[in-house]
Amino acid sequence: MAANIIDGKAFAATVREKVAGHVTRLKEEHDITPGLAVVLVGEDPASQVYVRSKGKQTVEVGMNSFEHKLDAETSEADLLALIDKLNNDPTVHGILVQLPLPKHLDEDLVINSIAPEKDVDGFHISNVGLLGTGQKSMVPCTPLGCLMMLRDYHGSLSGMDAVVIGRSNIVGKPMAQLLLGDSCTVTIAHSRTKDLPEVVRRADIVVAAVGRPEMVPGDWIKEGATVIDVGINRIERDGKNKLVGDVDFASCAERAGAITPVPGGVGPMTIACLLANTVTACCRANNLAEPEGLTA
Numbered sequence: 065m066a067a068n069i070i071d072g073k074a075f076a077a078t079v080r081e082k083v084a085g086h087v088t089r090l091k092e093e094h095d096i097t098p099g100l101a102v103v104l105v106g107e108d109p110a111s112q113v114y115v116r117s118k119g120k121q122t123v124e125v126g127m128n129s130f131e132h133k134l135d136a137e138t139s140e141a142d143l144l145a146l147i148d149k150l151n152n153d154p155t156v157h158g159i160l161v162q163l164p165l166p167k168h169l170d171e172d173l174v175i176n177s178i179a180p181e182k183d184v185d186g187f188h189i190s191n192v193g194l195l196g197t198g199q200k201s202m203v204p205c206t207p208l209g210c211l212m213m214l215r216d217y218h219g220s221l222s223g224m225d226a227v228v229i230g231r232s233n234i235v236g237k238p239m240a241q242l243l244l245g246d247s248c249t250v251t252i253a254h255s256r257t258k259d260l261p262e263v264v265r266r267a268d269i270v271v272a273a274v275g276r277p278e279m280v281p282g283d284w285i286k287e288g289a290t291v292i293d294v295g296i297n298r299i300e301r302d303g304k305n306k307l308v309g310d311v312d313f314a315s316c317a318e319r320a321g322a323i324t325p326v327p328g329g330v331g332p333m334t335i336a337c338l339l340a341n342t343v344t345a346c347c348r349a350n351n352l353a354e355p356e357g358l359t360a
């Protein structure tokens with residue numbers, strides 16, 4: 065079987081179009097422009113690329129983009145002071161602190177200092193708790209993007225066997241919560257999982273979020289399963305720099321029913337969902353009806 069390719073890049077463009085429509089409406093009917101603040105500490109080249117791309121797309125959908133670049137030696141107190149300022153700035157509806165942070169900064173402390181209603185990454189403990197208990201929250205962008213693609217492809221996910229490989233707070237755990245929320249039977253696999261190939265072979269849906277280039281081979285995939293590849297790995301092959309996922313695309317595509325490519329799959333959806341979360345946060349902040357179909 066040759067798998068259907070789930071085109072995250074095209075899907076993301078439709079999400080951005082919806083977001084842009086809501087931004088226009090907010091401006092025309094309420095004189096409000098949603099604003100997203102992105103904070104980058106240090107000079108990690110990959111992070112700089114993402115932050116630039118986020119800023120560009122934020123402006124393209126008509127929102128205000130505020131970029132704060134701090135040097136790698138910034139103290140925790142200075143970073144917390146900036147977040148406090150952004151928390152109290154009514155033109156800022158969403159705040160994202162790019163991860164990972166330099167080692168001398170306490171990531172949990174920093175994330176939990178963001179006002180939960182402005183936490184468009186959905187990483188604040190309040191949002192994690194709300195998601196876990198099925199209450200309205202800010203939903204992490206990468207898992208939200210994966211869920212949107214799965215719902216679009218399958219309609220209902222109810223009763224499907226889903227295996228999430230990876231248990232990080234930013235991808236694996238919230239992904240599992242969202243799949244559970246859609247009534248999948250969810251297994252979370254990780255580095256201590258016994259017989260990972262057998263676990264993955266049971267899955268109707270495989271979400272790979274491991275950070276190991278092309279780790280999942282095609283013979284782990286059940287015939288017809290849907291494969292969502294979250295991995296973003298830069299490798300060198302044949303003397304060239306290449307971006308590959310956590311699954312071996314060629315062999316997995318032979319057995320899967322549908323698969324997301326890297327690049328052009330989950331990555332673009334992550335940024336589109338960040339913009340969607342910012343519009344949602346802006347509507348909530350102003351007691352306006354929030355857009356439908358842009359959150360979980």
Ligand SMILES: NC(=O)C1=CN([C@@H]2O[C@H](COP(=O)(O)OP(=O)(O)OC[C@H]3O[C@@H](n4cnc5c(N)ncnc54)[C@H](OP(=O)(O)O)[C@@H]3O)[C@@H](O)[C@H]2O)C=CC1
Nearest residue numbers: 206230231232235254255273274275294295296330331334
């Ligand atoms: N497309 C996008 O928008 C985004 C992509 N990413 C990408 O997704 C990937 C995962 O990111 P993230 O969740 O932050 O990564 P982390 O490193 O935080 O987590 C990786 C997880 O994979 C597990 N793992 C590692 N090795 C194995 C193995 N051999 N077998 C089974 N499980 C294993 C780890 O298990 P254990 O807990 O036991 O150590 C851990 O739970 C990365 O490639 C990252 O670049 C991340 C965010 C956004």
Ligand SMILES: Nc1nc(=O)c2c([nH]1)NC[C@@H]1CN(c3ccc(C(=O)N[C@@H](CCC(=O)O)C(=O)O)cc3)C=[N+]21
Nearest residue numbers: 114160161162163164185296327328329331332334335
């Ligand atoms: N607070 C925080 N929130 C994040 O959401 C966050 C973060 N920190 N730190 C880093 C990871 C990674 N991440 C990506 C976003 C988009 C692409 C993306 O658009 N990728 C393109 C390719 C881009 C390229 O060529 O490099 C694609 O897959 O097609 C990838 C990865 C968000 N992250």
